[in-house]
Amino acid sequence: MTTARSLCLRSLSKSYMPGQNAVDGIDLDIRPGEFISFLGPSGSGKTTTLMMIAGFEQPTAGEISIAGRQIDAVAPYDRNIGMVFQNYALFPHMSVAQNVGFPLRMRRTARAEADRKIAAVLAMVGLADFAGRAPKALSGGQQQRVALARALVFEPDLVLLDEPLGALDKTLREQMQVELKRIHRELGVTMIYVTHDQTEAMAMSDRIAVFNHGHIEQVGTPAEVYFAPRTRFVASFIGDSNLFDGRTGSDGVVDLGPLGPIATGRRDLAPGQTVSVLVRPETIRISAQTPAASGERRLLTIEETVNYGDSFLVLGKSGGRDIRIRVPSIDMPDLPRGAQCAFDWTASRAHVIGA
Amino acid sequence: MSRSTLILAVLVVVLLTGPMFIVVPMSFSTAPSLEFPPPGYWLGYYRRVFSDPNWTGPIINSFLIGLGTMVLSMLLGVPASFALARYQFRLRAAFRIIVLMPLIVPHIVMALGYYTYFGTLGLVQSMPGVILAHACLSIPVVVLTVTSALANFDRRVEQAAANLGARPLTTFRLVTFPILRPAFLVAALFAFIHSFDETVIAIFISGRDSATLPRQMYNSFQMEADPAISAASSLLLAAVLAVIGTRWAAALVKARSKPIGASS
Amino acid sequence: MALQLTDTTAPATAAPRRVPGGWTWLVRAPFILYAPAALFLAVFFLVPLGLVVWTSISEPELGLGNYAEFFASTYDLGVLARTFRTALIVTLVSLVFAYPVAYVAARKGGTIGAFLLGVVALSFWTSFLVRTYAWMVIMGARGPVVGLLVALGVEPAPQLLFTTFAATFAMAHMLVPFMVLALYAVMRRIDETHMRAAASLGARPWRAFATVYLPQSLPGVLNGATLVFITCLGFYVTPTLIGSPQDKMIAGRIGQEMEQLLEFGAASATSMILLAAALALFALYDRFFGIERMWR
Numbered sequence: 001m002t003t004a005r006s007l008c009l010r011s012l013s014k015s016y017m018p019g020q021n022a023v024d025g026i027d028l029d030i031r032p033g034e035f036i037s038f039l040g041p042s043g044s045g046k047t048t049t050l051m052m053i054a055g056f057e058q059p060t061a062g063e064i065s066i067a068g069r070q071i072d073a074v075a076p077y078d079r080n081i082g083m084v085f086q087n088y089a090l091f092p093h094m095s096v097a098q099n100v101g102f103p104l105r106m107r108r109t110a111r112a113e114a115d116r117k118i119a120a121v122l123a124m125v126g127l128a129d130f131a132g133r134a135p136k137a138l139s140g141g142q143q144q145r146v147a148l149a150r151a152l153v154f155e156p157d158l159v160l161l162d163e164p165l166g167a168l169d170k171t172l173r174e175q176m177q178v179e180l181k182r183i184h185r186e187l188g189v190t191m192i193y194v195t196h197d198q199t200e201a202m203a204m205s206d207r208i209a210v211f212n213h214g215h216i217e218q219v220g221t222p223a224e225v226y227f228a229p230r231t232r233f234v235a236s237f238i239g240d241s242n243l244f245d246g247r248t249g250s251d252g253v254v255d256l257g258p259l260g261p262i263a264t265g266r267r268d269l270a271p272g273q274t275v276s277v278l279v280r281p282e283t284i285r286i287s288a289q290t291p292a293a294s295g296e297r298r299l300l301t302i303e304e305t306v307n308y309g310d311s312f313l314v315l316g317k318s319g320g321r322d323i324r325i326r327v328p329s330i331d332m333p334d335l336p337r338g339a340q341c342a343f344d345w346t347a348s349r350a351h352v353i354g355a
Numbered sequence: 356m357s358r359s360t361l362i363l364a365v366l367v368v369v370l371l372t373g374p375m376f377i378v379v380p381m382s383f384s385t386a387p388s389l390e391f392p393p394p395g396y397w398l399g400y401y402r403r404v405f406s407d408p409n410w411t412g413p414i415i416n417s418f419l420i421g422l423g424t425m426v427l428s429m430l431l432g433v434p435a436s437f438a439l440a441r442y443q444f445r446l447r448a449a450f451r452i453i454v455l456m457p458l459i460v461p462h463i464v465m466a467l468g469y470y471t472y473f474g475t476l477g478l479v480q481s482m483p484g485v486i487l488a489h490a491c492l493s494i495p496v497v498v499l500t501v502t503s504a505l506a507n508f509d510r511r512v513e514q515a516a517a518n519l520g521a522r523p524l525t526t527f528r529l530v531t532f533p534i535l536r537p538a539f540l541v542a543a544l545f546a547f548i549h550s551f552d553e554t555v556i557a558i559f560i561s562g563r564d565s566a567t568l569p570r571q572m573y574n575s576f577q578m579e580a581d582p583a584i585s586a587a588s589s590l591l592l593a594a595v596l597a598v599i600g601t602r603w604a605a606a607l608v609k610a611r612s613k614p615i616g617a618s619s
Numbered sequence: 620m621a622l623q624l625t626d627t628t629a630p631a632t633a634a635p636r637r638v639p640g641g642w643t644w645l646v647r648a649p650f651i652l653y654a655p656a657a658l659f660l661a662v663f664f665l666v667p668l669g670l671v672v673w674t675s676i677s678e679p680e681l682g683l684g685n686y687a688e689f690f691a692s693t694y695d696l697g698v699l700a701r702t703f704r705t706a707l708i709v710t711l712v713s714l715v716f717a718y719p720v721a722y723v724a725a726r727k728g729g730t731i732g733a734f735l736l737g738v739v740a741l742s743f744w745t746s747f748l749v750r751t752y753a754w755m756v757i758m759g760a761r762g763p764v765v766g767l768l769v770a771l772g773v774e775p776a777p778q779l780l781f782t783t784f785a786a787t788f789a790m791a792h793m794l795v796p797f798m799v800l801a802l803y804a805v806m807r808r809i810d811e812t813h814m815r816a817a818a819s820l821g822a823r824p825w826r827a828f829a830t831v832y833l834p835q836s837l838p839g840v841l842n843g844a845t846l847v848f849i850t851c852l853g854f855y856v857t858p859t860l861i862g863s864p865q866d867k868m869i870a871g872r873i874g875q876e877m878e879q880l881l882e883f884g885a886a887s888a889t890s891m892i893l894l895a896a897a898l899a900l901f902a903l904y905d906r907f908f909g910i911e912r913m914w915r
Binding site: 357360361363364365367368369370371372374375376377378381388389390391392430431432434435437438439441442443444450453454456457459460461462463464465467468469470471472473487488490491494548552554555559569572573576577584585588591592595596598599600602 | 648649650651652653655656657659660661663664665666667668670671674716717719720722723724727731735737738739740741742744745746747748749750751752753754755756757759760761762763766792795796824849852853855856860870873874877878883886887890893894897898901
Binding site for chain 2: 054055056075076077078079080081082083085086087089090091092093102103106107150151154
């Protein structure tokens with residue numbers, strides 16, 4: 001199960017105070033060449049896990065191995081792992097080229113080869129003309145690129161990125177996301193990306209590991225964690241959601257009480273269980289027709305509509321439950337506050353949690 | 356801010372510095388004792404400061420003692436700063452208090468202690484004795500300067516260096532030391548000045564052969580015998596003025612180069 | 620999710636399970652770093668200080684005789700009282716002069732701030748001796764002040780040098796830079812927008828200053844006052860050179876007991892009383908503010 005250069009975390013734990021685990025028994029296999037995000041709120045253990053992989057924190061229990069070789073006892077400087085720090089941690093007294101050349105200098109790379117590699121990696125991040133500059137003379141986005149170049153230039157087995165885009169403004173951040181994906185595709189290097197921003201994780205990752213309270217709640221592709229979350233936490237942390245409590249009946253039908261039954265298609269569910277049903281707001285459709293004419297059973301009382309430009313968020317109540325509906329702008333009917341309308345959902349898109 | 360407050364502030368600093376400059380005309384004065392305005396001008400006292408062994412000896416001693424103090428207090432104070440800023444250890448709080456205490460204990464008390472102590476050690480009236488005493492006073496100055504720099508030092512650059520393959524000593528040599536170098540230089544300068552200016556302990560424990568410049572000046576005051584003191588004072592003032600002037604000019608250039616309004 | 624292959628049942632404790640070989644030396648590092656300084660200060664600072672304590676109770680004979688004599692002597696008690704009184708006056712005077720300078724330097728910044736701080740630094744770094752000498756010239760019997768008074772017809776010209784007034788004045792002058800730097804350190808961290816907020820809420824400049832700025836600058840005032848007061852308590856050079864020989868301050872009294880009277884027991888006891896006063900003030904300060912902040 002350990003493929004070449006894959007990273008394995010086994011029962012990894014870290015506690016700073018006895019009885020309190022910042023990281024609590026994490027098991028994870030990361031495949032070579034994969035782009036995986038550690039996603040979770042602050043204090044969920046994602047950064048601590050990253051620091052243990054880099055070697056700056058010692059695990060309290062468990063082990064870390066790369067390509068089958070256990071690295072817990074290996075000092076950080078012998079791990080050959082690249083890292084992009086949250087604040088970039090560029091050496092202020094060195095030029096851009098000296099910063100990028102630092103890992104090569106540590107590895108006693110021949111001068112000519114080092115110069116070639118520095119030039120190549122700076123060209124890749126679009127900073128070919130900035131080699132002689134001081135880090136302080138660069139913008140935040142440029143500093144970020146230098147940090148990335150420095151972490152890539154020595155061809156590490158693995159690159160760790162600790163919220164690298166956190167300090168950038170929105171436009172720059174989206175631009176860097178695209179660029180980072182391109183670099184990942186070009187180099188094929190394994191990347192672990194720590195973030196608390198779920199859209200960023202969704203946009204960039206091959207897989208996402210969702211962290212909460214020191215545990216991994218779920219590991220899966222963006223589509224899996226989005227449409228088939230395994231826990232209520234994952235469902236609510238990633239994307240906008242409607243979570244309804246219900247009771248299973250026969251043939252995969254879940255009774256949502258005042259909202260009526262929903263046919264989830266999950267025929268494996270035993271009847272009589274309490275479950276949660278996730279319905280994403282964009283899978284609910286509003287009917288512009290008047291309630292009486294449509295014959296729909298589900299009626300929504302509009303409480304608020306929020307215009308996001310490309311879409312509207314409709315907040316309303318049905319049968320005493322809060323409902324969130326995402327409607328594309330072009331399909332948005334005129335709905336004043338207090339108005340009633342019918343709505344319907346795609347039952348096959350509903351996802352059952354807790355069974 | 357009202358104009359009157361501004362004028363008041365400028366007035367205070369002028370009053371603060373103005374009187375000091377009276378030593379300058381005095382140094383060129385032909386008067387054999389304290390007399391102002393001077394009855395005539397000459398350069399005789401400067402000549403004396405640079406030729407009379409009663410002055411050249413103490414000047415050289417002060418430089419040697421200052422340098423010795425600087426080296427000793429840096430060697431002891433810099434590692435202590437790293438320990439205090441970066442590690443938890445048993446008795447850390449006690450160690451911190453002992454390091455800072457020389458700043459608190461009045462110099463006359465220490466002068467009395469050294470007078471007795473160095474007598475028994477055979478260090479009284481010797482240059483090493485003065486250096487040892489001054490190092491105790493300069494260590495806290497070094498520690499305050501370096502720990503404050505370490506508090507602002509982002510240790511992630513050290514982690515970055517380790518991550519990129521640098522071993523601990525290499526990290527110190529290539530990353531930590533260069534970044535902290537300005538703080539080290541300031542700490543060394545402070546240690547030197549602290550020793551160079553120290554008067555009370557020097558009066559009591561430096562003998563004739565190891566007399567420092569402040570001791571020689573103090574004795575001259577008391578005797579009111581040697582007007583060359585005005586020349587020595589002017590030279591000390593000029594030295595401080597040169598250092599501050601350079602820094603002030605640098606600050607001024609920096610302030611000017613900023614966009615207008617940014618420094619309001 | 621991966622299968623758990625190995626059984627790692629290590630107890631979950633706060634201590635690292637193992638320390639990698641290359642880093643072990645760091646575990647002992649703090650000792651190596653602080654031991655030399657600790658040893659040096661123990662031998663060359665604590666021992667001589669302890670010697671003063673010992674001398675105070677053993678010279679000329681074992682017991683608290685020296686302390687009893689100090690507190691029985693109206694002369695010594697007068698010295699102590701004068702020292703505290705002078706230190707208080709010096710602290711207040713230097714505060715009055717220093718506050719506007721620090722205030723303008725902190726709020727104006729830019730060229731004027733740099734100018735003010737530069738001039739303060741010039742004064743700060745110039746040796747006490749040089750500044751004392753300047754005052755000796757200015758206040759001397761043949762100096763400019765007396766000269767001016769004589770020219771104005773004040774006869775006979777008053778004695779300025781070798782008076783308590785001269786010493787107090789000169790000490791205040793010397794300690795203003797200390798006070799400015801202590802105040803400035805706190806004031807530059809006061810958020811400028813607070814004053815604007817106060818103004819926008821209807822406070823006139825003086826009220827805004829009194830209710831918003833002044834309270835925030837108080838830590839600096841306390842810092843500076845403690846520092847100046849304690850420095851003043853132990854001041855030796857200036858009072859000895861330009862103060863009244865009759866009205867000694869405590870440091871001068873210690874020097875006299877040492878040099879002229881050769882009463883080391885008495886000098887040590889007086890030293891202990893001075894040290895106790897200084898340490899008590901620092902302890903008080905440390906209790907409320909933390910000693911670290913003193914020199915920031």
